[in-house]
Amino acid sequence: VRAWDPDSGVLEQAISWHEHDLAAEDDSGTRVRSLTAAASLEQAVGDADYVQESGPERLDVKREIYALLDRAAPDAAVLASSTSAIDMSSIAQGLAGAPRCIVAHPVNPPHVVPVVEVCAGQATSQDTVLRTMGFLREVGQSPLLLARYIPGFVVNRLQMALLREALSLLDGGVASADAIDAAVRDGLGLRWAIMGPFAVANTNADGGAREYLTRYGPSITYLMGDLGASPVLDAAFIERVGRATDALEHGASRTDLREWRDRLVRGIVALKADDPHPGTGG
Amino acid sequence: VRAWDPDSGVLEQAISWHEHDLAAEDDSGTRVRSLTAAASLEQAVGDADYVQESGPERLDVKREIYALLDRAAPDAAVLASSTSAIDMSSIAQGLAGAPRCIVAHPVNPPHVVPVVEVCAGQATSQDTVLRTMGFLREVGQSPLLLARYIPGFVVNRLQMALLREALSLLDGGVASADAIDAAVRDGLGLRWAIMGPFAVANTNADGGAREYLTRYGPSITYLMGDLGASPVLDAAFIERVGRATDALEHGASRTDLREWRDRLVRGIVALKADDPHPGTGG
Numbered sequence: 001v002r003a004w005d006p007d008s009g010v011l012e013q014a015i016s017w018h019e020h021d022l023a024a025e026d027d028s029g030t031r032v033r034s035l036t037a038a039a040s041l042e043q044a045v046g047d048a049d050y051v052q053e054s055g056p057e058r059l060d061v062k063r064e065i066y067a068l069l070d071r072a073a074p075d076a077a078v079l080a081s082s083t084s085a086i087d088m089s090s091i092a093q094g095l096a097g098a099p100r101c102i103v104a105h106p107v108n109p110p111h112v113v114p115v116v117e118v119c120a121g122q123a124t125s126q127d128t129v130l131r132t133m134g135f136l137r138e139v140g141q142s143p144l145l146l147a148r149y150i151p152g153f154v155v156n157r158l159q160m161a162l163l164r165e166a167l168s169l170l171d172g173g174v175a176s177a178d179a180i181d182a183a184v185r186d187g188l189g190l191r192w193a194i195m196g197p198f199a200v201a202n203t204n205a206d207g208g209a210r211e212y213l214t215r216y217g218p219s220i221t222y223l224m225g226d227l228g229a230s231p232v233l234d235a236a237f238i239e240r241v242g243r244a245t246d247a248l249e250h251g252a253s254r255t256d257l258r259e260w261r262d263r264l265v266r267g268i269v270a271l272k273a274d275d276p277h278p279g280t281g282g
Numbered sequence: 283v284r285a286w287d288p289d290s291g292v293l294e295q296a297i298s299w300h301e302h303d304l305a306a307e308d309d310s311g312t313r314v315r316s317l318t319a320a321a322s323l324e325q326a327v328g329d330a331d332y333v334q335e336s337g338p339e340r341l342d343v344k345r346e347i348y349a350l351l352d353r354a355a356p357d358a359a360v361l362a363s364s365t366s367a368i369d370m371s372s373i374a375q376g377l378a379g380a381p382r383c384i385v386a387h388p389v390n391p392p393h394v395v396p397v398v399e400v401c402a403g404q405a406t407s408q409d410t411v412l413r414t415m416g417f418l419r420e421v422g423q424s425p426l427l428l429a430r431y432i433p434g435f436v437v438n439r440l441q442m443a444l445l446r447e448a449l450s451l452l453d454g455g456v457a458s459a460d461a462i463d464a465a466v467r468d469g470l471g472l473r474w475a476i477m478g479p480f481a482v483a484n485t486n487a488d489g490g491a492r493e494y495l496t497r498y499g500p501s502i503t504y505l506m507g508d509l510g511a512s513p514v515l516d517a518a519f520i521e522r523v524g525r526a527t528d529a530l531e532h533g534a535s536r537t538d539l540r541e542w543r544d545r546l547v548r549g550i551v552a553l554k555a556d557d558p559h560p561g562t563g564g
Contacts, residue, residue, distance in 0.1 A: 107465075112472075114468045114469070117465070144457065144461040144464040145458075145461055146457050146461070148456060150454075151504070151505060154457050154462055157451065157508075158444060158447055158448065158451075159470055161446065161447035161509050162440055162444050164443065165439055166479040166480065169432075173429055174428060174430060174432050175436050176427075176429075179428070179436065180478060180480065181478025182397060182426040183389075183437045184440060185474065185476060187389040187424075188437060188441055189477075190396075190475050190547045191471075191547065193467065193471040193475035194547065196448070196462060197441075197448040197462070198452075198460075198463045198527050201445065202530060208536065209526075210524040213515050213520045220515065222433070223433060224442050224512035226439075227442060227446065228439075233502065238491075238495045239492070241491050241492070242491055244480060245490060252559065254484075254485065257485055257560060260557065261476055264476045264554065264557060267553045268472055268553065271553065272546065275542065275545060277534070277542065279533045279538075
């Protein structure tokens with residue numbers, strides 16, 4: 001893998017961060033073994049099969065980058081964007097190579113989380129979709145395909161749905177940030193690391209999701225209609241959340257917290273790989 | 283621990299299920315070792331320190347049960363309800379022992395998920411709150427305390443927030459149920475097994491939650507306002523979800539899926555116990 005950034009300091013930082021990460025104990029075995037710095041964008045992508053663009057989240061900048069990439073990369077290369085917000089239809093508009101351009105949005109922290117959201121633009125070819133899905137699977141990621149563009153794609157919409165209710169519960173004085181977090185980290189999140197909301201619904205009643213949605217339908221519909229609105233993210237509310245999250249750190253540094261998170265995510269991924277879904281690998 | 287149910291068949295089933303579960307390989311070490319069947323409600327609670335009531339989710343039935351429990355249990359015993367929906371203020375209204383009545387709502391699957399939501403009623407004493415929190419911690423659960431009653435408490439509101447957006451994305455044809463589930467099980471859920479939404483926000487930006495909510499504030503506010511409404515849970519939509527979740531089973535039985543889920547939840551809980559939060563136990 002060859003990396004490039006217009007700022008050579010950032011590029012060096014990325015390479016040394018990767019070396020540090022490679023030295024981490026728990027190894028799920030799917031990491032990039034060789035990452036080198038390229039001297040230019042042209043050298044980085046000149047004989048690439050697959051390009052992962054992670055530039056600034058601004059449409060004008062992305063359009064500029066894609067014009068460069070489309071000239072510099074071999075015709076057969078896929079040009080994938082890490083954007084978490086922008087529609088590939090807008091980025092690749094009018095570009096000769098638009099059929100090979102696609103969104104492949106990794107999820108934070110991307111070096112340990114397997115999922116990548118794949119979303120085609122209007123001009124993206126089916127071949128590009130299939131090659132992107134295949135490539136990502138091959139390098140140990142879990143690509144998921146969107147049928148169409150939507151703001152926030154799937155991952156950030158689901159994340160914002162949970163965050164909105166969490167912020168609303170804090171704002172309404174229902175529980176502390178620590179208690180709300182505990183509901184997830186020691187409760188719901190333990191299932192969600194294994195099963196998404198559909199599989200959870202399907203195991204929550206003896207008759208599966210049909211029984212769950214029928215038997216509890218009235219309560220589910222009531223609660224869904226009763227969920228909170230988004231609090232206004234003004235300075236006072238942000239400071240209130242800031243103080244609550246300071247307390248959640250219990251004095252640990254952000255670096256320590258992130259390394260701890262990464263170790264545990266790798267551990268959970270390894271646990272799941274050793275004990276696969278009973279219908280597909282068990 | 284003594285268990286009682288008015289239906290002796292159900293009681294026998296519970297005892298034998300518990301024996302089967304005790305025999306499961308992965309043992310987190312916090313299980314009830316001795317569970318016996320009581321011959322009557324009075325015998326079950328006659329010298330109890332703590333009573334966990336898990337009767338039907340109907341206010342009239344709960345009120346009847348609490349009248350019996352309040353007579354049969356020693357004055358010092360806590361009377362905790364597993365209700366996932368009913369306010370203890372309503373259940374214990376007019377009851378002499380109302381100060382010792384409290385909600386302690388376990389999360390499915392309760393034999394492996396540590397979290398228990400604790401919610402006082404208007405008449406619940408502070409002593410009952412403290413004793414309930416202490417007892418639950420002592421037996422290896424992770425109690426979280428609500429400051430006040432709200433429909434669905436915290437856990438089911440957060441669960442419904444995620445489910446609503448998931449159902450809305452399926453309904454809108456944005457992605458398949460499997461892709462939406464993958465966003466959680468191979469993405470967001472891996473973090474949520476470790477950190478709730480507040481701790482996630484606090485690690486998602488170098489400057490913590492303050493920077494996250496400031497820098498991404500406009501996108502967060504936009505997405506929170508753009509989230510989908512609840513689809514109508516009519517027969518056609520339920521059948522559509524049912525077919526999608528049938529496919530997620532990949533031929534495995536619900537029993538196998540639940541045992542697999544329980545093994546992995548126990549594995550994740552053990553992983554976390556071995557590598558605690560760097561600020562509290564690391």
